Amino acid sequence: MRLLEYQAKELLAQRGVPAPSGQVAATPEAAREVAARLGRVVVKAQVSVGGRGKAGGIKLAETPAEAEAAARALLGSTLKGLPVRQVLVEQALEIARELYLSVALDRAQRCLVLISCAEGGVDIEEVGRLRPASLARIPLDPFVGLRGHHIRQAAHAAHLPAELGAAFAGLAEGLYRCLHECDATLAEINPLALTVDGRLVAADAKIVVDDNALYRQPELAAWGQEGEEPYQALAREQGLSYIKLTGEIGCMVNGAGLAMATMDITRLYGSAPANFADIGGGARAERVLAALRIILADPQVRAVLINIFGGITRCDEVAEGIVAALRELRPRVPIVARLVGTNQEEGQRILGQAQVLTAHSLSEAARLAVSLARPAGGQP
Amino acid sequence: MSILVDRDTRLLVQGITGREGAFHTAQMLAYGTRVVAGCTPGKGGQTVAGVPVYDTVAQAARETGANASIIYVPARQALDALYEAADAGLGLIVCITEGIPVLDMLQAARYVAAKGARLLGPNGPGLISPGRAKVGIMPAHIHLPGPVGVVSRSGTLTYEVVWALTQRGLGQSTCVGIGGDPIVGSSFVDILALFERDAETRAIVLIGEIGGTDEEQAAAFIRSEVHKPVVAFVAGQSAPPDQRMGHAGAIISGGQGTAQSKIEALQQAGVRVAAHPEQIPELVLKS
Incomplete structure (x- = not known):
């Protein structure tokens, strides 16, 4: 789960990593009030996606009125497909150099690695590819952690002025502590601004929290649930993994690898998946019903492809979920199901009495679903 | 021969009294696996499917001669179960559990390796040497003894591929799931090295997916070290970047870990890459 910029900066500030003065705002008026206190500001759309600047999500405002106008333009818009519900209004920095x-x-x-570079505000993977020597990647042994010499190596690679050594060390330690305390797999300051008046400030920050650890990070989990769509909340409550895509074949599969392979095969046969949906291991009828509820609610779906290879998952329980979904949801699109593995005979028997098309192999099922998704008389 | 497990494997089941542990213990016994002990703290003295349950792994190993462990313990207790198995000196630890925090696994993977044990998983289906031993959750009937070694990051996708192989009469020496998490105990390279040395394995099937660079490293290893034919499939060609595709490890981030990059690396190493899972047997037969 990727946190929003203001959330990441808040967590870092609690651990001694300075960020520009600023505040998050959900209305243009609130943005104006913040700007009135801070002077010259940047107004930044709060969406969890990279490349906001290039996409027009970051605006400089000289006056409170400009800040209000910038917030009005951003709030309620979508940036790279994500709705902008909040903006961060921050004092503009006088930057000498970016790290x-x-x-x-x-x-x-x-292991974890401490990465530093004298170039900031850039795509770091790109720098790593083009100029690997300008980047320090310092491996940190999980039983040793971050030590002074690691930080000195990082400072050297960033061409840091000697007098900022202590401030840089405090900042690196805060960043490392933040990653551990928040169960993050990435804590990044990019750019780390060296200001004209000689301070180090996190101009932008990104924290990616490990989903597996959310159970012990209740505050971060709550942040993740803010702004969730109803279908996302239903998926989470049911233990489903669902991601909306742009195609027309609704996919329901057990297991992530098989779900991806099923998505890929719809493309191979000339269509595209409407979603990724993994019902996980040992799914019962209730979870299957929830998955089909979410998939069938997507207006782009023109056919549903169900691919179950039962191991820990039992085909009969999945079949019962499918039958329940047909009864309750009365789908307007064809459903193709292919169930193999644990209790497959029982599963197929249950499906045999329902309005579901069945297939024996994945390619047969995928071809059938793709052909049914086309309007009558459409070109194959 | 097979790799990692065979008829002599003496298996201990951690979490044997749980729903999954009990069910799969019965399944593994039915397949002929020598399940010699189970462990659930506080339930020592009970039996599950005739298998004696112990309070600690150390005691179970001492009294039954167990040399491998499979972990069905829920995520929040699974880390401790891993450390306990390593401390008891078991040589092979198979962790089925999904959802162990990544930072915890960084330490655990190192610790297990330092103890000289081999870890498969977490978040994997286990492994099976058809006709000899099953240490995992895969449906047994889809397998057939034979010369193809299978290694995969996925669970059910592996079943799909194995079933396709079996239907074409292509049996398997061993099928190994290395797990779908970002940090797992064994890599593709580790398992490829074992298959390369195994006299019974004559061809290898590698099933990868988006995320990380394990497939690219496997490609480099195959190019220089593997002389047996390798056929591969990589799932996730239609996955968008920055979205976790179910498995914690299946995410394209920072332009890294795309299916395309993996497929190209494998092809450049002389690996035949299938367009879909059911095409794999045909490519194995050609190689």
Whole structure:
């Protein structure tokens, strides 16, 4: 789960990482009031996606009236497909130089890495590809943690002025502590601004929290649930993993890898998936019903493709969920189901009495769903 | 021969008295796996499907000679179960549990390795050497003994591929799930090395998915170290960036971990990459 910028800055500030003075606002009037206190400000759309600046989500405002106008333009708009519900109004910084600093998960090395760079405000992966030497990637042993020499190496790579060594160390330690205390897999300050008056300030910040750890981060979990759509709340409550996509084949699958493979095959046969939906291991009828409720509520869905390979999941329980969904939801689009594995005979028997098309293999099911999704007389 | 488990494996089940633990213990016994002990703290002295339950892993291992463990413990207790298995000196630890926090796994993966144990998972289906031993949750009947080694980050997608192989008469030496989390105990490279050395394995099927760079590392390893034919499939070609596709590890982030990058790396290493799972047997037969 990626936190919003203002949330990330709040968590960092609590751990001694300075951010510009500012406040979040949900109305243009509130943005104006904040700007009246701070003077020259930047108004930044709060959406959890990168590249906000290029997409027009960050505006400079010289006066409170300009701040209000900027907030009015941003609030209620969508940025890269995400609704803007809040803006962060922050004092504009006088920046001498921009640096980069993060603590990130290195999956291949199975450790955290401290990453620093003398270039900030840039796409760090791009810098890593083009100029790998300008980047320091310092592995941190999970049993040793962040030490002084790691920080000195990072400062060196960022070409940090010697007199800022102590401030930089405090900031790096705060960043590292924040990652651990928030169960994050990424804590990034980009850019880290070196101001004209010689201070280090987090001009932008990104924190990605590990979803597996949300059970022990109730405050962060609550942040994630703010602004959730009703279908997202239903999916979360039912333990479903559902992501809306842009195609026309509604997919319901058990297991993430098989769900992706099922999505991919709809594309191979000339259509596209409307969603990713993993009902997980051991799904019972109730969860299947919830999944179909969410999938069938999507107006873009023209056919549903159900692919279940039962291991821990029992085909008969899935079939009962499908039958319940048909009874309750009365779908207006065709449903193709393919159930294999644990209790498959029982599952197929239950489905045999319902209005569901069945198939024996994944490719057969996918081809059938794609052909049914086309309007009558449409070109294959 | 098979890799990692066979008829001599003496298995201990952690979390044996739970719903999943009890169900799969019975299934593994029915397959012929030697399940010699179970462990659930506070339930020592009971039996599950005739298997004696102990309070601690150390005691269970001492009294039954268990040399491998499978963990069905819920996520919040699973980390402790992992450490307990490593401390008891078990050589193979298979963690089925999904949802263990990533930062916890950073320490646990190192600790288990330092103890000299091999860890599969977390968040995987386990492994099976068809006709010999099943240490996992996969449906047994889809497997067939034979010469194909299978290694995968996924659970049910592996079943799909194995079932396709079996229907074409292509049996399996061992099918290994390495798990779908960002931090897992064993990588593709670790398992490929075992298959390369295993005399019975004559071809290898690798099933990857978006996220991380494990497939790219596997490609580099195959190019220099693997002489047996390898066929691959990579799931997630239609996945958008920055969205976690169910598995905690299946996410394209910072332009890294795309299906395309993995497919290209594998193809450049001489691996035949299937367009969909059911095409895999055909490519195995050709190689």
